[in-house]
Amino acid sequence: MLQSLQSVAFAEISLAGDLISANRGFYVLLQLAPDSVVDHVGPYINNPSFTELAAGAQRAMPGQVVYQGLITFLGELGEPRSLLARVCRQGDHLAMIAEHDVRENENLLAAVMDLNEELAEQQRALARANRQLAAEKAEQQRLLQELATAQAHLVQSAQLVSLGQLAAGVAHEINNPISFVRANVATLGGYVGDLLAIIDAYAAGEALLAQDPSLLARIHRLRERCDLDFVRGDAVAVVAESAAGIARVARIVSDLKNFARINESEWQVADLHACLESTLNVASHELRGSAEVVRQYGPLPALHCCPGQLNQVFMNLLLNAIQSLEGAGNGPGRIFLRTGRQDDQGWIEIEDNGRGIGPERLPRIFEPFYTTRAIGAGTGLGLSSAWGIINAHGGRIEVRTEVGKGSTFRIWLPLSRTTSE
Incomplete structure (x- = not known):
C-alpha cells in the first residue's frame, strides 16, 4: 500500500545519502520518473539539510525520531516544496515520511513506530539470548574439560591394563621356547664335547691309518675342508655364547614379566x-x-x-x-x-x-x-x-x-x- 501511494513520500536513506528504497510518492515529490537512479539525495533536501538530518540520526537510538516538522524538498527543476515530514532512525539508516494528508501520515508513522518497537524488542531478546548462549558456552567448556580429564583416566586405565596383559602374554609365550632351547643348548654342549673326544680318539690311531695311504689322504682332505682345528676351538665358544644369549633373553623375559605387573x-x-x-x-x-x-x-x-x-x-x-x-x-x-x-x-x-x-x-x-x-x-x-x-x-x-x-x-x-x- 505504501509503495503505491503518491500523496505520501516514503524513503529509506543511508547515513551517507544513498537511496536504499523509496515509494512512488517520493519520486513524484522529486519530479523524477519511477525507479530513476538517484546517486545522492542531499541536493533534493533543504531546510533542514540532509547533512543535519544524518548527523541527528547518528546521535539517535534505533527507532528514535530524529526530526518532525516541515522539510523543504527541491524538485528536479529546482522547484521548492515544503511538506510535513517525520524522520526516524531505522537500524543503521534513516526513514523519512512526508505527506499532505496529516492523518495518513500519522497512521503510517504509527505503523513505523510499531515496527521499530518490535525491532527493539527483538534486539533485546537477541541480547538476552546472546548472554544465555555465552553462559551455556562457558558451562560447555567446563564440561568438556571434565570429559577430557575423565577420558584421559579411562584411556590411561585401558592402556595400562592392555600393556600389562600384552607384556605378560609375550613373556609367557617367549618363556616356553626359551626353556627347551636352554635345555637343548646344554645337551648340545655335551654332544660337542663327546664328538670332540671321539675325534681325538681317532686322531690317536692316525699311525695305523697310515697303512692305507688313500684313506689317510681322504681323511686329511676332509679335515682341511672342515677346518677341524678352528671348529675344535670355536665350537665350545659358540655353545657358551649361545647359553649366555639365552640367559640374557631369559633375564629380559623376567624383567618383562615384572613390568607386566602394571595392571x-x-x-x-x-x-x-x-x-x-x-x-x-x-x-x-x-x-x-x-x-x-x-x-x-x-x-x-x-x-x-x-x-x-x-x-x-x-x-x-x-x-x-x-x-x-x-x-x-x-x-x-x-x-x-x-x-x-x-x-x-x-x-x-x-x-x-x-x-x-x-x-x-x-x-x-x-x-x-x-x-x-x-x-x-x-x-x-x-x-x-x-x-x-x-x-x-x-x-x-x-x-x-x-x-x-x-x-x-x-x-x-x-x-x-x-x-x-
Missing part, C-alpha cells in the same frame, strides 16, 4: 632401583646406539607402592628423554638416573641433555592429550598418566628445563604409606 592394584614393598633396571632392560632396544645411561643411585629404601604403575612412569619419562635427544646437537646423548632421599621423601630423577622444553609449552605438558609430536606419533597421555600415578601415590613431579640444554624430571614419593590401598 596390578595391590600395594607391595618394592625396590625402586630394581624397577628402574627392569624398565631400562625393557627399553634397551630404544637406548641402543642413541644414548649412554649414567647411573648415580643413592640411598633409597624399599617403598610401599604399586611397582607396575611406577614402571610405567619410568618408561614414559625414559622414552621422552630418548626422543628429546633426537636432533638436539648437544654431542653424545646422555641420560642420568639418580636416586636419593630427603627426610621422609624419596626421589628419582631422570635427566637428559636433549632439546629442552620451551617456556610456552611448559605449563601444558601434563595436560591430557597435549603433545608436540606429529599426528599419529604420540597420544599426549604419557606425562598426564605419569602425573596421575604419582599423585595417586601421594607424590609430585618437578621439572627443570632449559631450551637447547635438556630437561630434568624429579619424582618425589613419600617413604611412609600415605594413600589408601
Whole structure:
C-alpha cells in the first residue's frame, strides 16, 4: 500500500545519502520518473539539510525520531516544496515520511513506530539470548574439560591394563621356547664335547691309518675342508655364547614379566632401583646406539607402592628423554638416573641433555592429550598418566628445563604409606 501511494513520500536513506528504497510518492515529490537512479539525495533536501538530518540520526537510538516538522524538498527543476515530514532512525539508516494528508501520515508513522518497537524488542531478546548462549558456552567448556580429564583416566586405565596383559602374554609365550632351547643348548654342549673326544680318539690311531695311504689322504682332505682345528676351538665358544644369549633373553623375559605387573592394584614393598633396571632392560632396544645411561643411585629404601604403575612412569619419562635427544646437537646423548632421599621423601630423577622444553609449552605438558609430536606419533597421555600415578601415590613431579640444554624430571614419593590401598 505504501509503495503505491503518491500523496505520501516514503524513503529509506543511508547515513551517507544513498537511496536504499523509496515509494512512488517520493519520486513524484522529486519530479523524477519511477525507479530513476538517484546517486545522492542531499541536493533534493533543504531546510533542514540532509547533512543535519544524518548527523541527528547518528546521535539517535534505533527507532528514535530524529526530526518532525516541515522539510523543504527541491524538485528536479529546482522547484521548492515544503511538506510535513517525520524522520526516524531505522537500524543503521534513516526513514523519512512526508505527506499532505496529516492523518495518513500519522497512521503510517504509527505503523513505523510499531515496527521499530518490535525491532527493539527483538534486539533485546537477541541480547538476552546472546548472554544465555555465552553462559551455556562457558558451562560447555567446563564440561568438556571434565570429559577430557575423565577420558584421559579411562584411556590411561585401558592402556595400562592392555600393556600389562600384552607384556605378560609375550613373556609367557617367549618363556616356553626359551626353556627347551636352554635345555637343548646344554645337551648340545655335551654332544660337542663327546664328538670332540671321539675325534681325538681317532686322531690317536692316525699311525695305523697310515697303512692305507688313500684313506689317510681322504681323511686329511676332509679335515682341511672342515677346518677341524678352528671348529675344535670355536665350537665350545659358540655353545657358551649361545647359553649366555639365552640367559640374557631369559633375564629380559623376567624383567618383562615384572613390568607386566602394571595392571596390578595391590600395594607391595618394592625396590625402586630394581624397577628402574627392569624398565631400562625393557627399553634397551630404544637406548641402543642413541644414548649412554649414567647411573648415580643413592640411598633409597624399599617403598610401599604399586611397582607396575611406577614402571610405567619410568618408561614414559625414559622414552621422552630418548626422543628429546633426537636432533638436539648437544654431542653424545646422555641420560642420568639418580636416586636419593630427603627426610621422609624419596626421589628419582631422570635427566637428559636433549632439546629442552620451551617456556610456552611448559605449563601444558601434563595436560591430557597435549603433545608436540606429529599426528599419529604420540597420544599426549604419557606425562598426564605419569602425573596421575604419582599423585595417586601421594607424590609430585618437578621439572627443570632449559631450551637447547635438556630437561630434568624429579619424582618425589613419600617413604611412609600415605594413600589408601
